[in-house]
Amino acid sequence: MAPYPTYPPHQDHALGTPPSGAVPHPRWWERKGVRAAALAALLALSGAVILALVREQTGTEGFLVGLGLAVLPVPLLISAFRWLDRVRPGPWRNTVFAFAWGACAAALIAIVANSFATRWIATATADPTSADTLGATVIAPVVEESAKAAAVLLVFLFRRRDFAGVVDGIVIAGVTATGFAFTENILYLGNAFGTDQISGTGPGLSSVTAATFFVRVVMSPFAHPLFTVLTGIGFGIAAVTAPDRGQVRRVLLPLAGLLTAMGMHAFWNGSSNFGEYGFFAVYATFMVPVFGLLTWLAVFLRQRELRAVREELPAYVAAGWLAPPEPFALGSLKARRLAREYAAHFGGKEALTAVTEYEEYATSLALLRRRGARGRAGADFVVRERELLDALWRRQGYARAALAYAARAVVPVWPVYAGPPVQGPPYYNPYRY
Structure with a gap:
């Protein structure tokens, strides 16, 4: 064949079209435009409701303070995940969807479900203290991680070509959790500001707002992304599993990742029950090492993708x-x-x-x-x-x-491929065109 083949070699019908030329028309609810419009409407409605709920709990002034402080780590986290995705960057629409789902839909599900479950437990046991503890260590991890995992599942199912491996799962899960943490931080920081207003504590390092900001934004902005990334890894491994091999494994791996995320989330939420310094002990001996390990894994996987490009x-x-x-x-x-x-x-x-x-x-x-x-x-x-x-x-x-x-x-003298043609799998022939 010529050094560069004449292209395209086939003009008889469009690629992927059946020989008869008949293309089945999807039903109206299966069309991408309809699905996208419905999803956008759902996210917009969820955003309006969660905005009203958070503002009702924090007050207008507390909401504005919480919003101003909670937004600070968001650009850094989004940039970190996009940097990780530089080898084969996913489309921005997936990033926007993941963040919006976490900030609106997942946050709304969590706020409603957690409140209902905690009130039900308090009524059933007549012990509000144990209800709060059980809600934080059992109910919240299950509800929140499930709500965030839904975004990863949707991208996995409906944007399958954008979800080709573990790095994609890490990025989608991390961005979703970043959106969720953003809304949750508005609520916590807004309530902390309201507490300071009631007690008459002015702005300063001794205020509840400053302490909340330090713990949630300075020390552990990566907490929620760290939990949900475990779910993303499960989906990522499932994505590279052959469709005709291990169907059970393709289902169990995301589930295993989700359960691990729930367990880690519960352990983190329960750290305050481990004594006066339990929170800091768990942070130093567990959270930081796991964060370092997952960061190394993500960078290693990115380098492996670059190596695959050079080799294939x-x-x-x-x-x-x-x-x-x-x-x-x-x-x-x-x-x-x-x-x-x-x-x-x-x-x-x-x-x-x-x-x-x-x-x-x-x-x-x-x-x-x-x-x-x-x-x-x-x-x-x-x-x-x-x-x-x-x-x-x-x-x-x-x-x-x-x-x-x-x-x-x-490299001034770049390597030139001069060896024999590389033969791929038996069904693949690089000269077939």
């Missing part, structure tokens, strides 16, 4: 779909950044968009091929691979020059 894409160089320096450039975050800067400088916004999308599609292609090599690809492997190659080919005009520049800038 040379097969497409041999087939003529990619230029020789591209696997190296696409497997380096520094080279990717330089390619985007080059495109933006010489081609403007259109070129920047094309190169950014090229990097994302190439990463998806490499991860898809890696799953295929390990027997974990679904039945739509060939169709999905062809879609990604089509997307790359249509953006190569801007991307190839930018990536070639980036490869030369990072």
Whole structure:
């Protein structure tokens, strides 16, 4: 075949269309636009209700103070999760949905369910103190983690192509929990401010507001994301499990992650019952080490994705779909950044968009091929691979020059793939096009 194949080789029918050309029309409630509108309406309604409930509990002044303080860690946490997702960044709509679900729907479910359960226990036992303790250590972890896990489940089911691995699960779960913690912090900080107002305590380090801010925003802004990330890891492992292998495992893994998140949440909430310094002991000996371990795991998984890009894409160089320096450039975050800067400088916004999308599609292609090599690809492997190659080919005009520049800038003599064609799984032939 020619160094770069004539493209597209087939013009007879659209990719993925049955030979007859008949495309089944989804029923009106199955259309994406209808689902999106219904979901947006649900989140907007939940947001309005939770706003009214929090304002009723804290008062207008307390609500504004709580809002101003609670928003401080949000940009840092969202930026951290987006940074983690740099190799194959998910669309912003998923990030917005996850945050909105956590801040509105999950928070509303938690506030209503927790209040109802605590009042019911207090009435049944005639012991408000034990009801509060049981609500915090048993009811709240179950309700809150289940409500947050619903967002991860929705993305897993309805945005499956955006949910390709453990990193995606960590990001969606973490952003959802960040939204939930944001609303919860408004409530706690607003109530703390109201307590200071009643007691006549002015603003200062001795105030309840300052203590609440220190514990929830300074010491443990990562607490809720840390719990829910365990659920995201369960869904992420299920995402890379072959559909035709281990159906039970694909169900049990997310459930195991959810139960672990509930257990960790309950342990954290119950730390105040372990004595005067129980909270700080649990924080230092448990929360911080687990946070460090999960951070290492997330960074390790991101580096493994970059390695997969460098190892899997040379097969497409041999087939003529990619230029020789591209696997190296696409497997380096520094080279990717330089390619985007080059495109933006010489081609403007259109070129920047094309190169950014090229990097994302190439990463998806490499991860898809890696799953295929390990027997974990679904039945739509060939169709999905062809879609990604089509997307790359249509953006190569801007991307190839930018990536070639980036490869030369990072390593003056970039490695050229000169070996024999890389043979993939038995069902895969890199020269079939």
